[in-house]
Amino acid sequence: MLPQNIEKIKEVRTKTSEVLSDLLRSQKFVLDALEQCDEKSYEQAMEPIKGINKKVEVIDQLVVTVMVRYSPEARDLREMIAFLKIASSLQRLATNEKNYIKNMKICNENTEPEVKKIILESLSINRCTIRAIEYAIDMIEVTDDKEKLREIASRIDVEASKTDDIYTMLEKDVLQRMNQEHMINEDFVNALKYIRKNLKILDRLEDISSKLIFARIGGTL
């Protein structure tokens, strides 16, 4: 195999890692922002995801180049197809993240303390997301060790199901409270809805991990 080819394939990986790192930074800023109710951090969080669409296009183009020039087979082909699919997922991830940040701006000095409390509780979800993104980045690095790949993939799954549990608890909590106070607080409902965006991000990350499993271990797409 020509070294240029291997280079190009590596570049696809690196670019994908980069996009995930962008998301990671964004998530971390959001977490900061929410913990400290610091409005400026929202803007900072928006910053890294602005360039993602462009970067995804670059990934797509790199994959096309590899396909055109090297007609990859087996593992290489699986990897290229997987990354093409992952690129689409990354775009979605970025959109979800953007929506999440926009919506979470509701959390500022004027936010009702009760709502704020829910949001603060929901931050364990964010921490899970951050860990899951970190795992996904790790996964891209692992090319040969099937055991390790499966292990990381399962950790991502664990984070995803943890978030599900956390959200379920949060929801129960909110509903109980609303029941007690015999009223429907729009803000509560909205907060829950926005938090759910974060779950979608984890969904996508699971998706990416399964594509990486296809790339590195095989099976069907």
Added chain:
Amino acid sequence: MLPQNIEKIKEVRTKTSEVLSDLLRSQKFVLDALEQCDEKSYEQAMEPIKGINKKVEVIDQLVVTVMVRYSPEARDLREMIAFLKIASSLQRLATNEKNYIKNMKICNENTEPEVKKIILESLSINRCTIRAIEYAIDMIEVTDDKEKLREIASRIDVEASKTDDIYTMLEKDVLQRMNQEHMINEDFVNALKYIRKNLKILDRLEDISSKLIFARIGGTL
């Protein structure tokens, strides 16, 4: 080129057409439902999009097969990559459609007449969407006639910009009315938001059309 290869490529096209047709049927049911405020039609509209995820998986798998077995080049390669990307878009389209239908269930016998009026007015957007889907289906059939492809693509763009215009007018209308009545009607705002889902569908269709242009005419992805 082996006939089996050509067969497989055709199959990818057919399957993609099928998914678009599913969406088309769904859109038509929704239109019916909204025109007649017939709740049953919402259920009917959900029906065709239920199988889409499975079908998209089949398309992905077909593309992988073609790539593995035939190492396509040039036009064939562009087409396969385009359809892989289109498959991702189709999934998104289906999600948007599902959300739209779910949200639009607000339009029933109990709906406030004013809101209903807005929704009825928004139905020209739906008609645009329907036409755009039809165009997209047509486009898949056109493999060689570049002129025709460009023409259909521009028609899809026209539909998309028409919907933008329609939406802008609707929005202005609603805002004016709310201004006049000095109140913020949540229902109005929500209706607008749900209608916007439809715009996203048109966005995706434009995306698909540009991928088809890449497949058939070339350029960058």
Added chain:
Amino acid sequence: MNTTQKPIMEIKDLRFIYPGAAQPTLKGNNLTIYENQITAMIGPSGCGKSTLLRALNRIHDLYPGCKYDGEILLRSNTTGEMNDILKLRKENEFIKLRQQVGMIFQKPTPFPMSIYDNVAYGLRLSGIKNKGELDGRIEKALKEAAIWDEVKNRLNDSAMGMSGGQQQRLCIARSVALKPKVLLFDEPTSALDPISTAAIEELISELKKDVTVVIVTHNMQQASRLSDYTTFMYLGDIIEFGPTEEVFLNPREKLTEDYITGRFG
């Protein structure tokens, strides 16, 4: 690839030693050839692909001193039983075997006679003398080999004057005329240009309606686009055998994957 496929040949623990060779060239191979399927054999040069292929119609036995071990079963037309072709000893048994298991080589091998006689040759050997029947079978074979239109007006010209690709198709017609059950191809296109290659590939993929095909090829793309099953051989061993798409997309063995992705050696 459905599950109703019937084995037509089965290779069991086949060892093969060339005369005078110290080491066996095939070291206990197992392989099933399914009816009306195309099975490709790939692997680096010298791994034993041709050797295995040539065992399937015992063409090795033209040269004395080859040693076989194990079994090569071929399904009988009449009884449906699997008979071991390694048990054959008599010349007329060999002749019958080779009429059932035909072979096409890397370089086209037109006989030095007319186009018509090339195809008629095998038929005559198999006892068909009647002119009408011959004509019919020859036309049919030439049509099946997708070369009828090009030669129908010059059946009496020498076959040596045809282009390489045409000659190869003529050779295929010659084999097909005998209605063999299995056709063995040893790199049938490696001496041809891409256009003739495409024609032969198309022809082979048409043929599988009627016969079972086993093809050795150096060209992995060819194996992947043409075959239903693929065998990867290395140093006289069958390393991997499976449906082509599986072998090329999800090879089980690292050796296979390295070879397919060009990271070999």
Added chain:
Amino acid sequence: MNTTQKPIMEIKDLRFIYPGAAQPTLKGNNLTIYENQITAMIGPSGCGKSTLLRALNRIHDLYPGCKYDGEILLRSNTTGEMNDILKLRKENEFIKLRQQVGMIFQKPTPFPMSIYDNVAYGLRLSGIKNKGELDGRIEKALKEAAIWDEVKNRLNDSAMGMSGGQQQRLCIARSVALKPKVLLFDEPTSALDPISTAAIEELISELKKDVTVVIVTHNMQQASRLSDYTTFMYLGDIIEFGPTEEVFLNPREKLTEDYITGRFG
């Protein structure tokens, strides 16, 4: 592919007629060869790829009666001017040209002498007699051709005993030793197995650091993975020329596309 690429050769309206041929084999071709880039020539058999390639160092002129028309410009090392090599007439001018524009053939062509002498041969022809300098240049060339490790302990063995792939790399070393500006390859791997092929391809893609490469190949995958620019020829005409990725992803001409996607003829 940046825009700072400098042409090293330019072919202008080149027509070429073989001695005794009624039709020109090349019918007015225009092509630019960029410095330190790999330019591939593809096209169906007989379209004139080898003919065009062989015009670039005028090896055609070994056989009398070839007619050229048009210009083939080669950039001069010293003045940087583009000089028309079709104007050359004298034997020592040809010799100088061929030392600048080397050539590697389909079949490896080791000379019947030792490995060392094979590489030394061209150097000696070019006037280098000093043993120390020879040794140095030879080691360097063999290293550049990625074959030093395999031969350093048997430099005095005959070159005929090497494997095909090694012989081909030796021939490349032999050419490289002369520090040519341009190296012409005519299907350099079509006689080699996939593994040797991979080694040669890697070597060629390394070489482009120092020399400009023009390569004729039947293997489209090879052209696409190896070259920076691709030329598609058909019936003596250059149909399309452009950056390889463009030619293979977005060919401008239908003919090119049909050829590349295997829908040709």
Added chain:
Amino acid sequence: MGGRLFKDFSLFSATLSLFLLIGIFAVLFSYAQASLHEFGFNFLYMEQWEIGEDDEGGVFGGYIPIIGTLLTTLIAMVIATPLAMGIAIFLTEIAPAAIIKPFSIAIELLAAIPSIIYGMWGLFYFAPIVQTLFGGNGVGLLTAGIVLAIMIIPFMAAITRDSMNTAPDVLKESAYAIGATKFEVIKDIVMPYSKGGIIGSVILALGRALGETMAVAFLIGSVMAIPQKITDPTTSIPVLLANNFAEAQDLEMSSMYYLALILFVVSFALISMAKVYFMRKR
């Protein structure tokens, strides 16, 4: 320049052989003039070979040596051709690998043995056998023919084998692969494929037999007489030349040149024919 000199010298060498051939023809023709003038084409069927009074003039006809040459050659060809084909077939298609090599070498060595050895061996060992089997006095047409046959067999067999070997293995294998027997492969594939070469080798052997001197000189009896039986002694052109050329004078000498010319022209024609066949091989 060295290159120029080199080329010119090579051209000179190449034309040399051309001039030699023309020279031979011209010399033979001009020395044969006297006889040609005297006897014209009648020479071919005149039986007398009588030296005139005082070594002046005389009547010379080539009929006897010509007939002798033709008959020995005919006998040789009839015997040699089937045997040589048999050997060639054995070597290409039948012999096990281990035997082919030594057998081929033996055949080729047989072809390399100088003709005079065949003559001597024939004279002392073979002629007596022919005498006991067929009568006569040992030397004569039949003995000469048989020994000539033995001499050209290895030559013919070697060239025929080479031609047959040009039939590619895959071609034969593909005939076997549609159920042919060995003989059918030889008859239908190998022979037609190498037809030109085989015919060429037969003609070439014929030319050899015609011009053969020493093997025949020992065995034909060298008698200027028309043979009545197959065992009768007679003479042939080369033998007549070998034995009498140096002593001949004037018109007889010229007639000898005439004979040499005939021999030369006939073998020239035969070899050219053989060449045409060799070239048509494919």
Added chain:
Amino acid sequence: MNRLLLNKIILILSTLSAFVGIGFLFWILVTLTYKGVASLQLTTFTHDLVEGGIRNLLVGQFTMAGIATLVTVPLGVMAGIYLREYGNATRVTSIIRNLSDIMTSAPSIVIGVFVFAFLVEPFGTFNGWAGAASLGIMMLPIIISTTDNMLALVPKELREAGIALGGSKHKIILQIVLQAAKVGVTTGILLSFARIIGETAPLLFTSSNNQFFTMDMNSQFPSLTVSIYNLATYPDEASRNLAWAASFVLTAIVLFINLVGRFVTRSKHL
């Protein structure tokens, strides 16, 4: 089955004929060895013909063949080079090539006649030069055509590779093409030497023969083969025995050279 039976019969016949052929070789070689060795004495090699030895004959035969070879080899090889390297398949080249091929098989006696006409008759005496000339004429076409054929086996890419490295044509021919064909050409020379060393007919009336030891090429020159012919026809036993001895020596030399040629070809890789 009829086909199979026919097949068997033909195969048996072929095998039989092969053994008949090889039988004759054995017969000839065995009698030759038997008679030859029996007649060989040490004096056979140390004495000249007059004293019942073959010393002068061997020397004479080798001298003539040697001179023929020395003159013919450069001419023949150069001619072969011209035909293959410079001739460029023109008409003239192909005429020369064909005529030279035909000359290879020209009857040897006719060459004797030719040489007699212009090297013996004008000088009035048989002489060694004439013998050497007729052997040379026999040898020339053989060397031309082996050189030609051997050069043809050198792939044209090898020449082109040399030229592409910047060699001039004659250097490439000498240093590469001829090198590559070296073994074949050498074998050809060896074999043609073996061929002429056993020739009789062209010597009969060119060199004729000489009973005495001489190196004077202007006089009748001793010849082994001519002597064999003469000796064999003498009635006395001693002459015949000497003929057998000489034949044995001659055959041994010829076969030895042939075997050497074969060995050289086999170890082709330099």
